[in-house]
Amino acid sequence: MTSDRAIDPRVPPSGAGCAECDAAGGWWFHLRRCAQCGHVGCCDSSPGQHATAHFRAFGHPVVRSYEPGEAWFWNYATDEMYESGPDLAPPVSHPADQPSPGPAERVPENWAERLRR
Template sequence: MTDIDGIDPRTAPSGTGCTECDTAGGWWFHLRRCAQCGHVGCCDSSPAQHATAHWKSSGHPLVQSFEPGEAWFWNYATDALYDAGPELAPPTSHPADQPAPGPADRVPQDWPNRLNR
């Protein structure tokens, strides 16, 4: 998966957490990074599902996991998983000391019951 339409390896991520959850004071389970514009959003298991919402509003279908140690890509438009792809601009994950779910000070005690399945 190199030289793919919809991936800009030069674009830095929008931040270290879900852009919309950070603005609203929410929390997330795992993070996904748009491979085209760098938007960081929360995964579909997260209560708000901002990564999918970003795809639907922007038309950018390719995301990469923004979790430490993970390099896979997902294509929302085709439901295809890619084990690897081009290296994106750093950082390639949220900080290793940032927990999942996170951020730690905003995660409710009953968070497992609030996940989408």
Template sequence: MRYDATVIDPTVPPSGTGCVECDEVGGWWLHLRRCASCGHIGCCDNSPAQHATAHAAVTGHPVIRSFEPGEDWFWDYRTDSFMHGPPLAPPLHHPLDQPVPGPRGRVPADWRSRLNP
């Protein structure tokens, strides 16, 4: 399988087990996304802060991969479409005991009303 090595680095590990920016400020997320260029973990667009998309906009890193268990899809912001990509360095998802939404202890009771459509 061929892929654009200028935007996907399959050797870089993820930056952690949760959204980098949400963890810094005590926020929470619905789902997690992994930058295929640098491994940055950010929250999805349904999450209140949308850090994965913000990371792509600031850095120019155009491809993300789901960081959810059982999901292996890639998304290309340049084409607004799913794409195929290579196997990435492990871990491929957040810990199985990490709840969705997460992380444990920081999700408000009314979280559903705070999601972006």
């Protein structure tokens, strides 16, 4: 998948939602968790694209889906997807009762029109 330094299975996620969207009062479509430091950011379809921005800023190449029921990994450096990988520190997804897109109170009515494609 990548070097051992790109994944630290002991590090917990930074929170239940995208750190930057939460700080700015924004919303996200789906969430990704940095496998190296635990930063939770939003996916590339989300307005903020904070998971990719985290990779560009810090060079942490591997993320894991932070969606319930998904266990795949993505390597930004190689543009490769892996159906599975090492177990990461819990929790492995945002809370099951947190909707996608989310958080519910901040998602605009026209959210589907605002997704990046």
